[in-house]
Amino acid sequence: MTFSEYLDFIQSNAVAPASASSEPLAPPSAIIGASLPRIDGPLKTTGSAMYASDYNFPRMVYAVPVRSTIAAGKILSVDSAAAKKLPGVLLVLDHSNVPAIFKSGAGGRISESRPPLSDDTVYYWGQYVALVVAETFEQANAAASAVRVSYAASKANVATSLDDPMPAIGAEGGPRVVSHRGDSDAAFAGAPVKVDQVYSTPAETHNPMEMHATVAVWKGDKVTLYESSQGVVNHLNVMAQVLGLPKENIQIISRFIGSGFGGKLFPWPHSALCAVAARQLNRPVKLTLARNMMFSNSGHRPRTQQRLRLGATPDGKLLALQHDYRNSTSLVDNITENCGEATPFLYSTANLRVSSGLVKRNIGSPTPMRGPGAVPGLFALESAMDELAIALKMDPVQLRLGLDTITDESNGKPFSSRHLKECLQIGAEKFGWAKRNPAVGSMRDGDLILGWGVACASWGAGRGVSQAAVTLRDDGTARAGSATQDIGTGTYTIVAQIVSDRTGIPIDKIDVVLGDSSLPPGPMSGGSTATATVIPSVMDAADAAIKVLLGAAISTKGSPFFGKDLATLALTAAHVHIRDQSPDSGVPFEQILKLAKLAGADGEGKSGGYGSDTDGRSFSNHSFGAQFVEVEWDPGIAHLRVSRVVTVIDGGRILNKLPATNQIAGAVVMGVGMALFEETIYDPRNGHAINDNFADYIVPTSADAPQIDVHFLDIPDPKMGHYGARGIGEIGLAGVAPAITAAVYHATGVRVRSLPVRIEDLLTT
Numbered sequence: 001m002t003f004s005e006y007l008d009f010i011q012s013n014a015v016a017p018a019s020a021s022s023e024p025l026a027p028p029s030a031i032i033g034a035s036l037p038r039i040d041g042p043l044k045t046t047g048s049a050m051y052a053s054d055y056n057f058p059r060m061v062y063a064v065p066v067r068s069t070i071a072a073g074k075i076l077s078v079d080s081a082a083a084k085k086l087p088g089v090l091l092v093l094d095h096s097n098v099p100a101i102f103k104s105g106a107g108g109r110i111s112e113s114r115p116p117l118s119d120d121t122v123y124y125w126g127q128y129v130a131l132v133v134a135e136t137f138e139q140a141n142a143a144a145s146a147v148r149v150s151y152a153a154s155k156a157n158v159a160t161s162l163d164d165p166m167p168a169i170g171a172e173g174g175p176r177v178v179s180h181r182g183d184s185d186a187a188f189a190g191a192p193v194k195v196d197q198v199y200s201t202p203a204e205t206h207n208p209m210e211m212h213a214t215v216a217v218w219k220g221d222k223v224t225l226y227e228s229s230q231g232v233v234n235h236l237n238v239m240a241q242v243l244g245l246p247k248e249n250i251q252i253i254s255r256f257i258g259s260g261f262g263g264k265l266f267p268w269p270h271s272a273l274c275a276v277a278a279r280q281l282n283r284p285v286k287l288t289l290a291r292n293m294m295f296s297n298s299g300h301r302p303r304t305q306q307r308l309r310l311g312a313t314p315d316g317k318l319l320a321l322q323h324d325y326r327n328s329t330s331l332v333d334n335i336t337e338n339c340g341e342a343t344p345f346l347y348s349t350a351n352l353r354v355s356s357g358l359v360k361r362n363i364g365s366p367t368p369m370r371g372p373g374a375v376p377g378l379f380a381l382e383s384a385m386d387e388l389a390i391a392l393k394m395d396p397v398q399l400r401l402g403l404d405t406i407t408d409e410s411n412g413k414p415f416s417s418r419h420l421k422e423c424l425q426i427g428a429e430k431f432g433w434a435k436r437n438p439a440v441g442s443m444r445d446g447d448l449i450l451g452w453g454v455a456c457a458s459w460g461a462g463r464g465v466s467q468a469a470v471t472l473r474d475d476g477t478a479r480a481g482s483a484t485q486d487i488g489t490g491t492y493t494i495v496a497q498i499v500s501d502r503t504g505i506p507i508d509k510i511d512v513v514l515g516d517s518s519l520p521p522g523p524m525s526g527g528s529t530a531t532a533t534v535i536p537s538v539m540d541a542a543d544a545a546i547k548v549l550l551g552a553a554i555s556t557k558g559s560p561f562f563g564k565d566l567a568t569l570a571l572t573a574a575h576v577h578i579r580d581q582s583p584d585s586g587v588p589f590e591q592i593l594k595l596a597k598l599a600g601a602d603g604e605g606k607s608g609g610y611g612s613d614t615d616g617r618s619f620s621n622h623s624f625g626a627q628f629v630e631v632e633w634d635p636g637i638a639h640l641r642v643s644r645v646v647t648v649i650d651g652g653r654i655l656n657k658l659p660a661t662n663q664i665a666g667a668v669v670m671g672v673g674m675a676l677f678e679e680t681i682y683d684p685r686n687g688h689a690i691n692d693n694f695a696d697y698i699v700p701t702s703a704d705a706p707q708i709d710v711h712f713l714d715i716p717d718p719k720m721g722h723y724g725a726r727g728i729g730e731i732g733l734a735g736v737a738p739a740i741t742a743a744v745y746h747a748t749g750v751r752v753r754s755l756p757v758r759i760e761d762l763l764t765t
């Protein structure tokens with residue numbers, strides 16, 4: 001799914017449009033832009049936050065899937081006789097006896113176009129071939145390993161290279177041109193300075209702390225699913241289709257999520273299997289994916305192979321830019337990793353082509369992973385830009401500054417807010433870039449060789465439809481709710497901030513309820529769109545609740561405001577008062593509610609997607625950033641370390657600096673992992689991810705984390721609504737890996753075009 005397809009998807013539900021773009025930008029306030037700890041922090045640090053697999057119920061039993069040990073072929077038999085004789089075993093499901101699981105409709109995507117256990121065909125190693133349910137987890141695990149499956153294996157293709165023969169660009173079955181302007185072939189051919197290189201990125205597996213889990217509890221024909229989901233509403237919609245149930249019979253609960261990175265954006269087959277097993281047994285069922293299962297059954301970032309051709313004038317004008325890429329996908333889904341996400345608009349050039357092709361592999365389906373498309377795409381584009389700067393003998397910051405544009409040249413629209421130039425300039429200043437000696441290996445710190453690299457970042461800015469509810473309560477507190485969820489990024493906290501900003505009620509008196517599909521439908525936590533999406537609906541709900549409160553103030557006998565015109569009143573600092581007098585002259589709002597015998601003043605709010613704004617389609621909306629990296633290379637012991645990163649982010653107004661800084665710093669660490677460590681390695685014989693555990697799939701530790709300086713431009717995006725805030729979950733990862741490999745080149749003279757950087761790559765120096 002490309003970002004623009006995602007935007008269409010999150011705007012597809014009908015909600016009366018609130019033309020947020022016509023709202024004036026909110027003035028600065030004490031609460032907006034403050035540095036506030038997450039309000040759910042104490043629950044998490046004391047272990048009382050409830051994650052999906054923390055839910056337990058009387059008579060609950062445990063499900064464990066059995067996975068295929070071949071990558072392609074047919075199941076000949078599933079022999080569960082021995083498993084069924086083991087203690088505590090209640091049920092073994094396979095394709096011969098599984099209750100109906102239906103296909104999901106388009107859009108909300110369950111992982112497979114094919115429902116789980118639906119037939120005897122195997123498309124990838126690890127595909128579910130059976131499900132065992134037993135009284136205890138240990139019994140279910142033992143029985144799962146006692147299920148004997150025999151196969152007729154056929155030839156599988158799990159090749160690492162994506163050099164498969166393909167029809168020409170644009171031909172039937174060949175790569176598609178997804179963006180073009182001018183004549184990039186001719187312009188490249190005639191360009192005096194050229195870069196023409198192939199870059200590749202490996203499969204990466206999302207490894208959130210919390211593993212996928214489902215607890216399914218039926219009451220009659222209604223089911224509650226406790227999930228670890230980045231989108232409770234979408235999960236509900238998909239499960240209604242998959243289980244063949246009316247939506248009102250399903251409730252999805254995801255109160256706390258130990259992150260997801262995109263892996264939990266869309267529901268996976270285990271959720272459906274858990275639900276049908278629980279229905280059949282009429283007992284609650286818990287199914288937790290083991291970490292190794294997450295390497296085969298809940299998505300990954302696919303491999304990419306990207307050819308970049310840049311043609312330039314000797315003074316650094318870009319004459320041609322071609323970005324032709326392929327990514328791997330599964331046999332059961334066509335998932336595009338949109339590597340050309342940022343290419344069409346990042347730099348000014350008259351001649352451009354981006355093309356996109358898919359290569360099928362016998363591996364489970366890929367899915368979005370933090371900054372899908374843009375992140376591997378920018379590895380290629382920004383690496384090529386660094387190579388171009390070297391070919392031109394130009395400073396890579398200067399080269400990029402000279403190619404900046406205030407118009408999105410892919411569609412002719414102005415950017416709603418683009419400050420890439422400032423990102424580069426401020427970053428260079430903070431990093432000390434002026435002291436850089438461009439000669440390879442020329443900068444030293446004792447025995448260490450220092451390498452300095454830079455790259456730009458971009459990720460889309462979007463806003464979908466949302467609803468929310470706010471209640472001002474007679475005990476002086478407020479409650480805000482929306483069926484969105486906090487995947488760890490701080491959504492609970494910013495919702496409380498918005499309510500506090502509208503009402504003056506202190507943060508610690510505001511309860512925020514999320515992660516429950518029975519609340520008014522809110523956004524998915526995906527594509528860095530949740531913040532911009534949910535805020536206008538929360539604001540609308542708070543304002544509606546205030547109106548109800550003020551209505552009570554003027555209509556309740558005994559109220560000091562009885563009989564007044566509503567327009568003359570305001571709620572400020574949690575006090576109802578005459579608008580042009582000080583809040584101190586008024587009364588605490590809860591006194592009005594008590595007088596009116598109201599438990600609370602309820603407000604419902606809704607807001608339309610970006611596309612419903614009057615001028616919503618007239619601008620190009622993106623976040624930008626610049627990453628400056630220092631690496632230390634110790635040639636004596638072949639040790640490479642990322643020592644320092646300065647990241648400057650143009651992500652609209654920052655609502656809360658603490659979680660925002662934390663998002664970007666975390667993304668930088670993830671970028672270190674992408675550049676130096678992360679790679680899912682599939683056994684070339686059978687497609688088994690052989691490093692499917694935390695010992696062998698390497699992610700950065702604290703010792704690998706550089707010193708990170710996060711700087712936000714904090715310039716409101718006027719097209720994102722009253723608060724001018726964009727989501728910032730993904731932008732921080734964009735550009736980190738190519739800045740690191742540029743720094744590695746600067747230190748060692750070795751250009752690594754295939755991630756991750758391996759020590760062997762550097763031993764040539």
Ligand code: MOS
Nearest residue numbers: 262369370526527
């Ligand atoms: Mo993000 S990959 O849209 O969760």
